[in-house]
Amino acid sequence: MPIIQIDGQEHEVDTGQNILQACLSLGLDLPYFCWHPSMGSVGACRQCAVVQYQHAEDEHGRIVMACMTPVTEGALFSLTGDKAQRFREGIVEALMLNHPHDCPVCAEGGECHLQDMTVMVGHRDRKYRGKKNTHHNQYLGPLIHHEMNRCITCYRCTRYYNDYAGGTDLAAMAAHDHIYFGRHEEGVLESEFAGNLVEVCPTGVFTDKPLVHEYTRKWDLQSAPSICTSCAVGCNTSPGERYGKLKRIHNRFNADVNGYFLCDRGRFGANFVNSVNNLNYPGSRTEDGRFNALDQQQALLKMAEACDTNNIAGIGSPRASVEANYLLRTLVGADNFAPGFSDVEQPLVELALTIQQSSSAMIADIKNIESADAILILGEDVTNTAPRIALALRQSVRNKAYELAADLGLESWQDSAIRTLAQNQRSPLFIATVGDSRLDDVAEERFNLAPDDIARLGFAVAANIAGEANLGSDDELQQKAKNIAKALKNAKRPLIISGTSCGNSALMESAAQVTQALCNADKQPLPLLSMIVAEANSLGQAMLISDNAVSLSDLTARACAGALETLVVLENDLYRRGKEKDINELLENITNVIVIDGLDNRTLSASSLALPAANFAESEGTLVSMEGRAQRHYPVYLPNAQRRASWHWLLACLKQMGRDEVTEIECFDDITQACATQNSSLSGITTAAPNHQFRNIGVKIPRQTHRYSGRTAMRADISVHEPKQPVDKETPLAFSMEGLNRSQPGSLLPFVWAPGWNSNQSLHKFQSEVGGQLKLKGGTAGTRLLQATDNSNNIALFESPAAFKALKGQWQMVPRHKIYGSDELSVHSPAIAKLVRPAFVEINASDAKKLGVNDGDGVDLNDNKGDKLTTLEVSINDSIATGCVGYSVGFIATENLLAGESLVLSKAENWSPSESQQAVSSGVSDV
Amino acid sequence: MFKSLTSQLQTMWTILQHTFTKAETVQYPEEMPYLAPRYRGRIVLTNDPDGDERCVACNLCAVACPVDCIALQQGVRDDGRWYPQFFRINFSRCIMCGMCEEACPTNAIQLTPDFEMCEYDRQSMVYEKEHLQIKGTGKYHDYNFYRVAGLAIAGKDKGEAQNESKPIDIKDLLQ
Numbered sequence A: 001m002p003i004i005q006i007d008g009q010e011h012e013v014d015t016g017q018n019i020l021q022a023c024l025s026l027g028l029d030l031p032y033f034c035w036h037p038s039m040g041s042v043g044a045c046r047q048c049a050v051v052q053y054q055h056a057e058d059e060h061g062r063i064v065m066a067c068m069t070p071v072t073e074g075a076l077f078s079l080t081g082d083k084a085q086r087f088r089e090g091i092v093e094a095l096m097l098n099h100p101h102d103c104p105v106c107a108e109g110g111e112c113h114l115q116d117m118t119v120m121v122g123h124r125d126r127k128y129r130g131k132k133n134t135h136h137n138q139y140l141g142p143l144i145h146h147e148m149n150r151c152i153t154c155y156r157c158t159r160y161y162n163d164y165a166g167g168t169d170l171a172a173m174a175a176h177d178h179i180y181f182g183r184h185e186e187g188v189l190e191s192e193f194a195g196n197l198v199e200v201c202p203t204g205v206f207t208d209k210p211l212v213h214e215y216t217r218k219w220d221l222q223s224a225p226s227i228c229t230s231c232a233v234g235c236n237t238s239p240g241e242r243y244g245k246l247k248r249i250h251n252r253f254n255a256d257v258n259g260y261f262l263c264d265r266g267r268f269g270a271n272f273v274n275s276v277n278n279l280n281y282p283g284s285r286t287e288d289g290r291f292n293a294l295d296q297q298q299a300l301l302k303m304a305e306a307c308d309t310n311n312i313a314g315i316g317s318p319r320a321s322v323e324a325n326y327l328l329r330t331l332v333g334a335d336n337f338a339p340g341f342s343d344v345e346q347p348l349v350e351l352a353l354t355i356q357q358s359s360s361a362m363i364a365d366i367k368n369i370e371s372a373d374a375i376l377i378l379g380e381d382v383t384n385t386a387p388r389i390a391l392a393l394r395q396s397v398r399n400k401a402y403e404l405a406a407d408l409g410l411e412s413w414q415d416s417a418i419r420t421l422a423q424n425q426r427s428p429l430f431i432a433t434v435g436d437s438r439l440d441d442v443a444e445e446r447f448n449l450a451p452d453d454i455a456r457l458g459f460a461v462a463a464n465i466a467g468e469a470n471l472g473s474d475d476e477l478q479q480k481a482k483n484i485a486k487a488l489k490n491a492k493r494p495l496i497i498s499g500t501s502c503g504n505s506a507l508m509e510s511a512a513q514v515t516q517a518l519c520n521a522d523k524q525p526l527p528l529l530s531m532i533v534a535e536a537n538s539l540g541q542a543m544l545i546s547d548n549a550v551s552l553s554d555l556t557a558r559a560c561a562g563a564l565e566t567l568v569v570l571e572n573d574l575y576r577r578g579k580e581k582d583i584n585e586l587l588e589n590i591t592n593v594i595v596i597d598g599l600d601n602r603t604l605s606a607s608s609l610a611l612p613a614a615n616f617a618e619s620e621g622t623l624v625s626m627e628g629r630a631q632r633h634y635p636v637y638l639p640n641a642q643r644r645a646s647w648h649w650l651l652a653c654l655k656q657m658g659r660d661e662v663t664e665i666e667c668f669d670d671i672t673q674a675c676a677t678q679n680s681s682l683s684g685i686t687t688a689a690p691n692h693q694f695r696n697i698g699v700k701i702p703r704q705t706h707r708y709s710g711r712t713a714m715r716a717d718i719s720v721h722e723p724k725q726p727v728d729k730e731t732p733l734a735f736s737m738e739g740l741n742r743s744q745p746g747s748l749l750p751f752v753w754a755p756g757w758n759s760n761q762s763l764h765k766f767q768s769e770v771g772g773q774l775k776l777k778g779g780t781a782g783t784r785l786l787q788a789t790d791n792s793n794n795i796a797l798f799e800s801p802a803a804f805k806a807l808k809g810q811w812q813m814v815p816r817h818k819i820y821g822s823d824e825l826s827v828h829s830p831a832i833a834k835l836v837r838p839a840f841v842e843i844n845a846s847d848a849k850k851l852g853v854n855d856g857d858g859v860d861l862n863d864n865k866g867d868k869l870t871t872l873e874v875s876i877n878d879s880i881a882t883g884c885v886g887y888s889v890g891f892i893a894t895e896n897l898l899a900g901e902s903l904v905l906s907k908a909e910n911w912s913p914s915e916s917q918q919a920v921s922s923g924v925s926d927v
Numbered sequence B: 001m002f003k004s005l006t007s008q009l010q011t012m013w014t015i016l017q018h019t020f021t022k023a024e025t026v027q028y029p030e031e032m033p034y035l036a037p038r039y040r041g042r043i044v045l046t047n048d049p050d051g052d053e054r055c056v057a058c059n060l061c062a063v064a065c066p067v068d069c070i071a072l073q074q075g076v077r078d079d080g081r082w083y084p085q086f087f088r089i090n091f092s093r094c095i096m097c098g099m100c101e102e103a104c105p106t107n108a109i110q111l112t113p114d115f116e117m118c119e120y121d122r123q124s125m126v127y128e129k130e131h132l133q134i135k136g137t138g139k140y141h142d143y144n145f146y147r148v149a150g151l152a153i154a155g156k157d158k159g160e161a162q163n164e165s166k167p168i169d170i171k172d173l174l175q
C-alpha cells in the first residue's frame, strides 16, 4: 500500500484510491461537492483542491483536484496550504454569488452540504454586490420539490439520475451561468428512483415534497434504525419522527444491501403510518354490527377467553415480524397455523426457499448483483417487484465498462473517462418476462413470453449449458437458448434472477436448473442466484412453517365443517389473498374472528374483536429479506394511543392464558431467542442485531440528535409538567438525546451526524474501507441465514413444461406488478397514491382486434361458467404474448383474478373509465 | 500605608455622598420603572411592515434556546409562505436570555420590556401563537424577509426580490 505525505504527516493509504477518498478515510476534513462514493469523480466543482508538491524541495507546489488525483507512492500534498485554502474559499464564494437568501425557508437547511462546506472553508461575507441570477422552478410530481435558484452546478443530479439510475427526463440545459437542471417540460419525474435526488443533491434544489409541506429540521427528528417494509429486498432505512408523525425516510447505509439508495416506493410509501385510517383503539363488535371501543385490559381478557379452545386457527402474515408470527404459531399450534399467503403463492414461496437452501450457487445480495457480468432474468419484472434490484442491475451491466477500463489501467472512480470509453458496450442482460419492463433499454435481448414458455426457455438454457439435448423444444427456442447459455458460460460471475411474481413454479424451477448447470461447470467465484419474493418477511415466513403447513383453503374447509370456533388473523388483509367469496366463507363460518392490524381494512371490519397493532415505525421486529438476511427494525417513536406491537398483544394473551411456552419469556429478545432455538432455519436471527442489554461504551444509543429542540415545550399544551423521557426496556436505543451515536454496531445506527458534517455526507465518518469497499465501521447490519451449500446431489431435477397454447376464446391471466399500486400499504401514502394509475388489463393489438376493443375500452372478465369477475380498462401493449392478458396485481378491482387461470374476455358495453377509477380510490381512501 | 488609608477614606467619602443622591430603586408596583426598549422581557411574534406574520417557522429560535422552551411546527400557506402551524413558548422555563431573538433571521421573535408575567398556575405560563403574535413590527420596522429571500410567494415571483435579476430564459441562446 502506497505511503503519501499530507502536510508533513506520512499516511498509508489504499491502492487505487484518489486523494479525496484517501483524506476522508483518514478522517481529514476536505471539502467536496461533485464526488460521490458510488458515482466516482468528474472534477466538476473544483472544491476539493489541494496543493501537490513535486519533491521535498518544491516550495510552491501546484493546485490539483484531490478527487481526480490518484494516490501514488511518496506523493506530497498539503490540505492546509494557504494556496489551497484560499482557492477553496474562492470557489465557495463564487458558488454563492447567485445563491438565494433562502436558508430559513429551505428544507435542506440544517443538513445542507453546501452550508457545511461554506463553514468549513471559512467563507463568511458576500462581497459581490451585483444582481443575482434567478430561475423558475418546475413541477416534478408529487414526490420531489424543485427550487432551482439554489443550484451550485455540481452535476451530481444528472450524473445520478441519468448515468447511475438510467433516467432520461432530467438534464442540464442552457450554458454558462444560465445552466438549468430540470426536465424539458414540467411533469412527473419518470424514474422510480428519483427520490434519491433529495439525498444526492448537496443543496436544497431537490427536496422531499411531502416533508416540505409539514417540515421538521433534521436536528428535531427522532430516528431509529429501520427496514423498509414495502418489498422483500429489505433496504435499510432511517425514518424520522416529530410530534408523533413520521416525517420522512432517509437511506441508511448498508454496504451489502441498499448502499446509498432507496426506491421511491420505499422512501415515500412509508407515510401510510400517518394515515387517518389507523386503528387506534381495540374494539369489539356488538350485536348490531358496530364496534365498541375497549381498553387494552378488557380487550386482552376477551382475546384470551376466545383463544381458550381447541378449535382455533391462526393466519400469520408475510408482512409481520418473525417474532409476531412465531407467537401466533405458538398460540394456535403449528398444525393450525397458516402463513397467510394466497393458495397460489404459498407453494411458490416454499419453493423459492427450497431452491435457495439447496442450491450450490451463491445467494446474491445487492452488492453481489452489482458484481455480476452476465444476467438472465426469468419471469420477474424487477423494477416493479423488487425495485432496488433494478437499480443494482443497471450497475451490473456496466461491468463490461469497468473491464475495458481495467485493461487501460483506468481507476474505477474515473467516471467520465470510463463512460466515454465504453459508450454503449454493456455486460449482457437477458430479460424473459411476460411483458415489457423498465430495464429493456439496457438489455441485450428481451423475450416476452407466456410464463410456461419462459420456463421452457430456462430449461433449454440449462440443457445447453450442461451440453445436453433439450427434447421437445423448437429450433427458434434452441437458438435463443444457445446465445444466452454462451454468454452465461463466458461470464466470470453469471447471475440468474427469478421469483414468485408470475405465479408460476416451472419458471422458478428452470432458474434453479440453469444455476445448477452453471455450478456444475465449476465456476469460481460461485454463480449467483436471486429469488424474488413479494413481501418484507415472505422468506422468514417460509422458514417458520414446516413443509405441509395448512393453507387458507384448508382453513376454509375446516371452518365450513364447523371445526373452527376462533380465528386469529395477524396483520393480514385476507381479501388480498383469495377470492372474495372464499374469504367471506371462511370468516362467516367462525364465531370469533380476532384481527390484529394497524390500518383499517376489510378483514378488520369483518372481525369480532379488533386489536390495534403498532406499525413498523412503532415497534421492533425481525424481518427476513429475499436474500435470507435477517434484519431488525426498531421503534422510532412510541405507538400512538392504544396501539401495541403485535408481539405484545400475542405475548400478553399467552401470559393471560397461563401458557407454559411463555413462562420464560419476559421481553422481545426472549421471543427471538425462543424462535431461534425451536426453528433451525431461523437460528441466526438472534445475531441480526445486539440484544437489549447492549450498551455502547456503557451508554445507550440516542434516537434524538444532540440538538433536539423544544423538549420543554413540545407537550406543554397538555401539561406544563414535563414527563420523564420514556424508558425503552426492549432495545439498546433511548428515546432521548443522551447516549453515544458513534462506533456502535452497524445495525444500531439511527442517524448520521459528525462535528462539522450536518448533512448525510457525514456518513463517511462512520465508514471505513475494507478490501476496496466502503463498509460501516460497526459492521454490516443483518445476518445471512442462507449460505451457499455444496450439496449438489440434493438438487431436484425439474421437468420442462409443455409449450403454452392459447385456448380458443380464452386468455391466460399473467400478473403485471406496479411499483405504485401493487403493494398493500404504500398506496395509503398520499404522495404515492397520486402516482397509482387505475387498475387495467393489457393485451396485444392482434388479440385486441379479435376482441374488437381499442385502447381505453372496458373489458369484462368472465370465468368459464360465464360469471363476470370484474370489468377493467384495457390498454394495448404489444409486448404481451398472444393468448395472455396482463392484469395489474394488488388492486381492489383485480383481487378476484388469479395468476395463471384462463378467463373469457368480452368487450364491456356502456363502460366508462370512471368505473375503474373508483375501484382504485376505494383502496386508497385517504388520498 | 498612607496610600491605602487615602483610598479607604476616599471610598467612605464616595459612599457617604450617595446618602444625598436620588434613589435608583422605585416603589414598584406603585411606581413603574423605566425599561429600555431592548430590555429582555415577555416575548412576542411580530408582523412584517406589510402586515403579514414574519415568522417563517425556520426553527432557529427553537434550536438556539438553551432551555428548549420553544416548540413549533412549520406549514406552507396557499400563497407559498412558510408559517408556524403552532408556535408555543413555555415561559415557565424561559430565562429571558434573548438567544431566540438573536437567532431569528426574520426579526419575528422579539423580547419586550414587559416582565410582569406572574401566574398562580404554571400552566398559564404556556403561551401559544395567539398569545404571542402582535400586529406591529416591534423594534425593527423595515425588515421584510420575503423581499430579500429567493422563495417565490404570491405577489413576489422569481426575480422580484431585492437584488435579483429577471428569471433566465434557458431556451434563449443569445443572452
Ligand code: SF4
Pocket: A150, A151, A152, A153, A154, A155, A156, A157, A158, A181, A200, A201, A202, A203, A205, A206
Ligand atoms: S441541482 Fe443539486 S445536484 Fe444538481 S447540479 Fe445543482 S446543486 Fe448539484
Ligand code: SF4
Pocket: A228, A229, A230, A231, A232, A233, A234, A235, A258, A262, A263, A264, A265, A266, A267, A386, A387, A388, A389
Ligand atoms: S426496493 Fe423494496 S425494500 Fe428497497 S426501498 Fe424499495 S420497496 Fe423498500
Ligand code: SF4
Pocket: B043, B061, B064, B065, B066, B067, B068, B069, B070, B089, B093, B094, B095, B096, B097, B098, B099, B100, B101
Ligand atoms: S429568551 Fe432564551 S430561554 Fe427564553 S425562549 Fe428565548 S432563547 Fe429560550
Ligand code: SF4
Pocket: A104, B054, B055, B056, B057, B058, B059, B060, B061, B062, B072, B100, B103, B104, B105, B106, B107, B108, B109
Ligand atoms: S427564528 Fe424567527 S422565523 Fe425562525 S421560527 Fe423562530 S421566530 Fe420564526
Ligand code: FES
Pocket: A020, A031, A032, A033, A034, A035, A041, A042, A043, A044, A045, A046, A047, A048, A049, A065, A066, A067, A068
Ligand atoms: S469533488 Fe473534486 S472537483 Fe468536485
